[in-house]
Amino acid sequence: MKKTTNKATSSKLTIGPLFFHWSAEKRIDFYNRIADEADVDVVYLGEVVCSKREHFFEDHFMKTAERLQKSGKEVVFSTLALVTSEREMENIHSRIKTKHMVEANDVACLAALEGKPHVVGPFINVFNESARDFMIRNKAKRIVIPVEASLDAIKLIANKSKAEMEVQVFGRQPLSVAMRCYSARAHGRQKNGCQFVCGLSPDGLAAETLDGQQILAVNGTQTLSHGYAVSVEELPYLQKAGVTHFRLSPQDVDMVTVSSIYRSAIDQKISAKEAMKKLRALCKDVPFINGFMRGSRGMDWVGD
Amino acid sequence: MKPKHKNKEPLELVCPAGTPAALRTAIDAGADAVYCGFRNGTNARNYPGLNFDQDELIEGVKYAHARGRKVLVAINTFPKAGGEKLWHQAVDNAAAAGADAVILADIGLLDYATKKHPSLRRHLSVQASASNHMSISFYRDRFDVKRVVLPRVLSVEEVKSLIDVTGMETEVFAFGTVGPMSEGRCFLSSYMTGISPTSEGACAPASHVEYKDCGGCTKSCLGGVTLNEFAKGEPAAYPTPCKGRYVANGKASYIFEEPIGLNAIDILPQLKEAGVTALKIEGRQRSKAYVAQVVSAFRKAIDAMESNGDYETFANDLKTIAEGGRETFGAYKKGWK
Numbered sequence: 123m124k125k126t127t128n129k130a131t132s133s134k135l136t137i138g139p140l141f142f143h144w145s146a147e148k149r150i151d152f153y154n155r156i157a158d159e160a161d162v163d164v165v166y167l168g169e170v171v172c173s174k175r176e177h178f179f180e181d182h183f184m185k186t187a188e189r190l191q192k193s194g195k196e197v198v199f200s201t202l203a204l205v206t207s208e209r210e211m212e213n214i215h216s217r218i219k220t221k222h223m224v225e226a227n228d229v230a231c232l233a234a235l236e237g238k239p240h241v242v243g244p245f246i247n248v249f250n251e252s253a254r255d256f257m258i259r260n261k262a263k264r265i266v267i268p269v270e271a272s273l274d275a276i277k278l279i280a281n282k283s284k285a286e287m288e289v290q291v292f293g294r295q296p297l298s299v300a301m302r303c304y305s306a307r308a309h310g311r312q313k314n315g316c317q318f319v320c321g322l323s324p325d326g327l328a329a330e331t332l333d334g335q336q337i338l339a340v341n342g343t344q345t346l347s348h349g350y351a352v353s354v355e356e357l358p359y360l361q362k363a364g365v366t367h368f369r370l371s372p373q374d375v376d377m378v379t380v381s382s383i384y385r386s387a388i389d390q391k392i393s394a395k396e397a398m399k400k401l402r403a404l405c406k407d408v409p410f411i412n413g414f415m416r417g418s419r420g421m422d423w424v425g426d
Numbered sequence: 427m428k429p430k431h432k433n434k435e436p437l438e439l440v441c442p443a444g445t446p447a448a449l450r451t452a453i454d455a456g457a458d459a460v461y462c463g464f465r466n467g468t469n470a471r472n473y474p475g476l477n478f479d480q481d482e483l484i485e486g487v488k489y490a491h492a493r494g495r496k497v498l499v500a501i502n503t504f505p506k507a508g509g510e511k512l513w514h515q516a517v518d519n520a521a522a523a524g525a526d527a528v529i530l531a532d533i534g535l536l537d538y539a540t541k542k543h544p545s546l547r548r549h550l551s552v553q554a555s556a557s558n559h560m561s562i563s564f565y566r567d568r569f570d571v572k573r574v575v576l577p578r579v580l581s582v583e584e585v586k587s588l589i590d591v592t593g594m595e596t597e598v599f600a601f602g603t604v605g606p607m608s609e610g611r612c613f614l615s616s617y618m619t620g621i622s623p624t625s626e627g628a629c630a631p632a633s634h635v636e637y638k639d640c641g642g643c644t645k646s647c648l649g650g651v652t653l654n655e656f657a658k659g660e661p662a663a664y665p666t667p668c669k670g671r672y673v674a675n676g677k678a679s680y681i682f683e684e685p686i687g688l689n690a691i692d693i694l695p696q697l698k699e700a701g702v703t704a705l706k707i708e709g710r711q712r713s714k715a716y717v718a719q720v721v722s723a724f725r726k727a728i729d730a731m732e733s734n735g736d737y738e739t740f741a742n743d744l745k746t747i748a749e750g751g752r753e754t755f756g757a758y759k760k761g762w763k
Contacts, residue, residue, distance in 0.1 A: 204608050205558045206584060214560075229533075230560035233567065245611060249504040249625055252534025270613045270622060271507075278507035298612040298668075301557075301579040302763050304681050308674040313763040329672040329681055331652040333645070338614075340674060340681065345607075347617060413620070419649055420617035 133361055133388050135381055136164035136288065138371040139200035139225070141296065141341055143175050143321040146182055152372070153186045157193040160381045164367065165190045166225055168200035168217065170245070172303070172342045173210045175318070187222065200225040203245035203299045204343070223263065232260060239263040244290065245299065251279060258285045264367060269295040269351065272417040273359060280364035287364055291353040292380060292401075293371025294326060294339055294346035295411070295420065304329075304340040313343075325374035336409070337421065347420060349411035352401055354387050355394045355425060356415055375405055436732045437698055437705055440498065440597060441721045444476045444710035449486045449497075451714045456725030459496035461529060462486065462710070463627075468516040469500045470553055471710045472627030483523045496526040502551035503627045504532045504610070514538055521546045529575065530554075531610050536569040549573040549597070553610030553624070559591040566594060573597055575706060578605050578688065579757045586700035595703040600690040601720055601744065602708025604756040606668055606683040614667035618649035630666045637662055689744055689753040691724065694731055696758075720744060 137156055140149065156165060167187055169176045179186075187197045199217045202210055205228040218224050218234050226235055227243035242248060242257045244266040257265055264286040267276055271289075280287040303313040305320035305327055320327075326339030326346050339346040350373060353360070357368070368388065370381055380401070387397040401410070413422030441457035443449035452460045463469025465477040478486060483499070490497045499520035505513040513535050520528050521543045528546060530536050531553035539548055552575040556562045565571040573595035576585060589596055607614070615629045616622040623629035630648055638645040646654045646665040653670030656662040663669065663685040672681050690697065690705070697705070705728075707720055723744050744753075756762060 203611075204555075205560070206580070207558075211558060211560055228558070228561065229554070229556065229564055230558050233560060233564040247504050247532065247610065247624065250507045250510050250532070250534050252505070252510055252537055253532055254534075256533050256537050268611075268613075270616055270624065275507040295613075295617075297614050297617055298607040300607050300682075301757065302606050302682070304674075307679070307681055312761060327674055329674040332655050332671055332673060332678055333652045334673075335651065337651060338672065345614065345682075414613075414616070417620070419620040420613060421651075422620075 132366075133357075134163035134367045135161070135384055135388065136367050136369045137162050137166065137377065137381070138290065138293070138369045139166040139168055139170045140372045141171055141294075141344060141346070142324050142326065142372075142374070143172075143178075143318060143342065144324055145321065146179050148324070149179055150182055150186065152377070153190060155378050156381075157190045157195065159378045161385045162195065162370070162381050164196045164198060166198045166200045166241075168225075170200050170203050170227055170243075171299075171344045172320070173202055173207070173213065174313075174316070175320075175342075176213070196223075198223045198225050198241055200243060201227050201231055203227040203243075203296075204301065205230045206301065225266070235260070237261050241288075242266065244268045244296070248279065249275065254279055254283060254285070258283070264288055266290075266367075266369065269297075270414050270420070273356060273363070273415050274417065276360065276365065276415070277363035280360075283364055286366040288367035288369055289353075289360060289365050290351060290369040290371055291357070291360075292369075292384065293350055293373050294348070295351045295371075295414070296344060296346055297338070297420070298345045300343045300345075303343050304345065305342050308340065347411055349409040349421065349423070350405055351412060351414075352398070352410040353412055353415055354384070354397045354401070356412070357388055357394070361388075373405075379404055435703070437694065437728050438597075438703060439721070439724055439728060440704050440706045442707055442710040442712070442717060443486065443497075444471065444712070446478065446482045446486055448710070448714050448717050450489055451717050452721050453490055453493055453495050455718045455721035457495060457721050459498055459526070459704070460486075460490065461498040461500050461706075463500045463502075464516050464519070466512060466516075467506075467626045467628075468503055468513050470502050470551075470623065470627045470629075471500075472503075473632070473711055476711060480519050480523065483519070483525070487524045491524070498527045498529055498549060499523075499525045500529040500551065501535065502529050502531045502553045502610075504553075504624045505535055506625050510534065510538075514542075517543060517546075527572070536565070536571070540569045544570075547572050549575060551575055551610070552577055552599070555608045555610045557608070559588055562588060562592045562594055566592065573703065577609060579608065581762075582693065582696050582700055582758050585697070585702065585758075589701035596701070597704040597706050598690070598697060598702050599688060599756075600694075600697075600705035600707060600724065602688050602706075604683050604686060604688045604754060612668070615648070618651045618667055620649070630664070635665055684752075687753040688756045690755060690758060691727055691744060693755060693758060694727060698731070
């Protein structure tokens with residue numbers, strides 16, 4: 123790893139956990155490309171949305187982790203955002219037993235992770251300084267601030283934090299988690315007997331308003347923003363505020379190129395304007411949003 | 427651990443007190459406990475015209491205690507960065523007013539209350555979304571939480587298993603709305619309005635609701651987003667993001683949840699058998715008449731069930747006032763997911 127005192131280049135880029143139900147082949151290709159070609163520092167690996175999907179990739183999971191690690195990436199195991207069954211809890215324990223750090227996305231993990239360096243994921247509410255400090259006392263090494271936080275809030279939480287701080291700067295924003303499967307409901311099914319119809323929508327299934335406004339994307343039990351969150355202009359502010367890690371949430375676009383655009387923007391090799399232009403060309407019809415960070419409606423784009 | 431509370435005490439009836447008048451109404455109608463909040467963003471029902479100031483809370487506690495009932499204070503939003511003082515003050519004020527418990531969700535605030543007011547009883551709010559025994563045990567062990575309000579995404583079997591494993595007092599939703607999302611972690615309303623239910627306490631605030639005439643129909647909108655359409659003359663349901671109609675996979679439907687009320691009155695024996703301690707009635711934003719009707723129906727049903735098991739005559743009293751005029755067992759029954 124490059125040693126540098128330059129604040130701009132000490133920022134880390136991360137690939138967040140894949141939210142969508144991609145086939146094992148598609149996942150393997152994706153992570154191999156990330157390992158070989160993407161200039162990112164951390165890769166989060168693991169099922170966050172639905173435990174029924176886990177077995178499809180389980181045989182490839184540790185191999186993928188090793189491959190990513192060999193390519194110099196830090197590998198963190200992400201866990202489910204909503205945990206209810208014994209099997210899901212056992213799975214969390216088995217992840218915690220490995221040498222890899224774990225990203226806790228349900229408070230269920232926190233007792234088992236006490237005293238062991240870990241990441242507090244964006245599905246656990248850390249909205250203020252006291253919650254942050256509690257997590258740090260519990261030995262959180264890094265905290266991912268939930269997507270609802272504004273720039274002002276991020277600054278107050280990240281400023282002088284003794285833990286590393288991460289925010290999502292690319293990709294559909296997770297807006298809710300549930301027990302109910304909305305992909306199954308959209309296909310006239312129930313969660314039992316879903317036949318994994320969520321796999322038909324590798325970037326999320328559009329849910330429009332009755333008058334045709336594209337507004338949400340459903341992905342199994344998860345609901346996401348329709349627009350991709352894109353925070354490029356905000357990067358210098360966030361770096362100055364104390365954010366150390368910048369998360370790119372995988373979408374069904376060329377994520378290697380996305381990561382190289384963000385890398386260049388963070389290293390100030392290209393301007394924010396240039397980065398935006400490149401992202402716009404890559405993401406075709408999907409609108410960009412930044413409302414939560416800008417203190418507006420989450421669905422909004424604030425700026426040029 | 428053996429569940430301590432199983433089946434010994436009668437089910438406790440916990441009722442909404444949106445205003446001081448509703449507090450008295452609920453207690454007169456037979457509530458064992460009422461829950462209320464302060465008039466600011468520290469509670470999850472921060473709507474105009476609702477809630478208590480400190481003097482009103484003190485009076486409310488006196489009224490309840492004089493009749494042997496309890497007052498629980500909900501301080502169940504997530505404090506804003508830079509503004510935690512307001513939430514700390516709310517906990518201090520609840521303690522000073524002699525409240526029987528505070529209902530909290532944020533880990534930072536639980537930490538504060540545990541250190542500052544160790545003897546003030548702490549309940550875990552549904553906003554903390556504790557839906558497994560590892561989470562519940564964590565809150566119990568770290569913050570000495572005495573009771574957990576369970577998310578309404580669990581079946582009766584799941585509720586029973588949580589009680590068996592943790593030995594905790596539990597409070598479950600018995601009447602109100604069906605919330606399909608994991609509560610306290612839903613950003614749908616702030617996505618459409620910019621107002622946060624999690625830290626400002628208002629989901630689908632009325633200030634952002636519009637009903638638009640579109641010729642033959644009425645559109646109900648939140649933050650300018652159309653959430654439903656109704657034919658002329660048809661009652662238009664309130665636009666809440668998780669109860670809207672959306673078009674997905676080529677067809678319009680209530681993809682998350684229908685505008686339908688939760689009513690668990692028919693399954694009280696199952697909830698009791700599962701070891702549930704308390705039943706929660708929702709409706710701090712509802713009228714006194716609503717509170718009186720729902721509370722007295724549940725009071726009669728619980729009393730009848732506890733004394734001779736025959737309570738079915740009371741079960742039907744509530745059908746007309748359920749949300750959208752229709753009701754469901756929600757997640758309590760299999761097949762909902």
